Amino acid sequence: MYDYTEFDAAFVAERNRQFRAQVERRVAGHLTEDEFKPLRLMNGLYLQLHAYMLRVAIPYGTISSRQMDQLAYIAEKWDKGYGHFTTRQNIQYNWPKLPDVPDMLDALAEVNMHAIQTSGNTIRNVTADHFAGAAADEVADPRPVAELLRQWSTDHPEFQFLPRKFKIAVTGSENDRAVIKAHDIGIHIVDRDGELGYRIVVGGGLGRTPMIGKVLNDFVPQEDLLPYVEAIVSVWNLLGRRDNKYKARIKITVHEHGIEDIRARVEERFKAIRPAFTGIDVQLFEEIKAAFAAPAFREDSTAVYETAYKTDPIFRAWADTNLAEHRAPGYAIVQISLKAHGATPGDASAEQMRVMADIARKYGHDELRISHEQNVILPHVHKSDLPAIHATLKKHGLATANIGLISDIIACPGMDYCALATARSIPIAQEIANRFDELKLEHEIGDMKIKISGCINACGHHHVGHIGILGLDRAGVENYQVTLGGDGTQDAAIGTRTGPGFSADEIIPAVERIVYAYLELREGPQETFLQAYRRVGMEPFKTALYEKAEAYAAE
Amino acid sequence: MAKPFTPKVVTANALIEGDVVYLAADDSWSRELSQAELLEDEAVADERLLFATAQTETVVGVYLADAVAGDEGPEPTHFREDFRRTGPSNYFHGKQSEGSAQSAAPEQETQTHV
Numbered sequence: 261m262y263d264y265t266e267f268d269a270a271f272v273a274e275r276n277r278q279f280r281a282q283v284e285r286r287v288a289g290h291l292t293e294d295e296f297k298p299l300r301l302m303n304g305l306y307l308q309l310h311a312y313m314l315r316v317a318i319p320y321g322t323i324s325s326r327q328m329d330q331l332a333y334i335a336e337k338w339d340k341g342y343g344h345f346t347t348r349q350n351i352q353y354n355w356p357k358l359p360d361v362p363d364m365l366d367a368l369a370e371v372n373m374h375a376i377q378t379s380g381n382t383i384r385n386v387t388a389d390h391f392a393g394a395a396a397d398e399v400a401d402p403r404p405v406a407e408l409l410r411q412w413s414t415d416h417p418e419f420q421f422l423p424r425k426f427k428i429a430v431t432g433s434e435n436d437r438a439v440i441k442a443h444d445i446g447i448h449i450v451d452r453d454g455e456l457g458y459r460i461v462v463g464g465g466l467g468r469t470p471m472i473g474k475v476l477n478d479f480v481p482q483e484d485l486l487p488y489v490e491a492i493v494s495v496w497n498l499l500g501r502r503d504n505k506y507k508a509r510i511k512i513t514v515h516e517h518g519i520e521d522i523r524a525r526v527e528e529r530f531k532a533i534r535p536a537f538t539g540i541d542v543q544l545f546e547e548i549k550a551a552f553a554a555p556a557f558r559e560d561s562t563a564v565y566e567t568a569y570k571t572d573p574i575f576r577a578w579a580d581t582n583l584a585e586h587r588a589p590g591y592a593i594v595q596i597s598l599k600a601h602g603a604t605p606g607d608a609s610a611e612q613m614r615v616m617a618d619i620a621r622k623y624g625h626d627e628l629r630i631s632h633e634q635n636v637i638l639p640h641v642h643k644s645d646l647p648a649i650h651a652t653l654k655k656h657g658l659a660t661a662n663i664g665l666i667s668d669i670i671a672c673p674g675m676d677y678c679a680l681a682t683a684r685s686i687p688i689a690q691e692i693a694n695r696f697d698e699l700k701l702e703h704e705i706g707d708m709k710i711k712i713s714g715c716i717n718a719c720g721h722h723h724v725g726h727i728g729i730l731g732l733d734r735a736g737v738e739n740y741q742v743t744l745g746g747d748g749t750q751d752a753a754i755g756t757r758t759g760p761g762f763s764a765d766e767i768i769p770a771v772e773r774i775v776y777a778y779l780e781l782r783e784g785p786q787e788t789f790l791q792a793y794r795r796v797g798m799e800p801f802k803t804a805l806y807e808k809a810e811a812y813a814a815e
Numbered sequence: 816m817a818k819p820f821t822p823k824v825v826t827a828n829a830l831i832e833g834d835v836v837y838l839a840a841d842d843s844w845s846r847e848l849s850q851a852e853l854l855e856d857e858a859v860a861d862e863r864l865l866f867a868t869a870q871t872e873t874v875v876g877v878y879l880a881d882a883v884a885g886d887e888g889p890e891p892t893h894f895r896e897d898f899r900r901t902g903p904s905n906y907f908h909g910k911q912s913e914g915s916a917q918s919a920a921p922e923q924e925t926q927t928h929v
Contacts, residue, residue, distance in 0.1 A: 286830075287830070287831065289871070289872040292871050293830075293871050293875050293876075307828055307833060307875055307876060308833075309835070309895075309898065309899055310833070310834070310835060310899065310902055310903065310908075310909045310910075311828075311832070311833035311834065311909075312833040340906075340908055354903075354908075355833075355908070356833075357831060357832050357833065358830065358831050358832075358833065359831060604905045604906075675894075675895060675898055676898065676903035676904050676905055677903055684898075684904060686903075686904070686905045687904050687905065690905065733894075733895075736892070736893050736894070737894070738894060
């Protein structure tokens, strides 16, 4: 893992010192809220519905057990004993008090973490495939690229007042687990005849105008990455619409100017700035790469695992859903579900954080990942340790066997916390998970991604959910719109709206009707919901949603 | 045509804690909506809003929220304000947990954190 250099540590310490003084001046009345707000936002501090909220960056979703322990400590000491992991691989604390925040930031700095650029019109936390460095299908680990971008973008003087926020995601696999096509810039590491380089996707995004990113360049050589990305952000920084925040994101710039025009401008800008990159960036990249070298994988028997798999049905169910293929023989990637049925998606108590940190320390080469799907990953686990890990997870409510299933729901905080929300998300997620658990149907349904947002800004990624749910305020009542057929992978697609929305009482039965329609029309258990939807289209689901509802009502 | 004025309360978040607060008739800030001053006259509401907005050392994000007169003081007309006066629905946190006479807390599922 990457450790802060003296420069990183000094930078974060200085920012914390500045922010402490800014908070003191605010509390003493020497700064107005108008003066203070941009300062607190630059340091990740929001004001939400019931309290402040501190958003802490987890760069490319990678943390060590020591860092996870510290997150637990912060949750207990200054918050209400839990944290919320987000769809951008961050963690949010929902209840900090303003005078405590400088201490929280200092506690984060002790473990090489910060909340800088988790808000505001800046380049945000660079996210990456949560299986990075472990996935069997990976060309190269995306995290060195993400770390290079983190260092380049942090406090970059040209990019502190962008037209709007800017999000970058990186993957090293053809199977996209980082939703790169729904980011302002998506970077895909590719191998061209033995040479590694980058396919650059630009102009993706969700929110009120969802767009799938377009390929700007099929192959950017490694040594050109930083100047090329800088050229993109620089072009957009000048072109981006500052007159209308709803049209400010690069997706709109790309849409309005066309990809060809943007490509030409980026090329021109790239030529102008390329000479300024003298190779220090490439040298730095090599140093960073060394920090992400794979751990020494051990060679050992997996007999214990195989016995447990054969004899313990609970373990087997968990292994079937929550493990993913690792690139090293005898190893597995463990996905710890933060979606126990009826729990808040993405929340972990301080105790659970410590348990996960302990497991990582003992069995997982000291590494943990946060996925954009709001789960925690142990990227490197030898299979012989899985039965012991599972037993520990079970004791702490962390062994739910539902990764990729209908109860593994992404949900934004919604109107339970968020000042921007138009409806609640969390209770809908809880009810769907509970309902399908009662029905004992989720394993039969198979691969199903439900994603819920509590407003049009789409933090819950509803546009790319197989079933997407968007909570709105319709004449003072919570109302939920449904989209079908969204996909956040390499085959990214924006879901299509089914029709009129549903009330909070109607939305769970509506989801049930969609699921039953799928189970009836699928060609067999091997045909997933998304495949079935692509084959039959919207009509059968519309019928199930609206006509059958009327038929039930008429009975 | 301008929309007819509907009764309001002045609400904000406390600067230090971030708690939801309401302006009372005696110029103090209360944690409870029921203690808020219900403003039925538009000119008075505007004046109270100005008065509250000036208190930048005490509160943040001041605005007028719709409310109606209830048996025990003002009550919200919109679900957002109902959540603000209660707390989140997934945990028994926020105002509902502070014993602040939230007899009007909605009957919804609450759970303690596992």
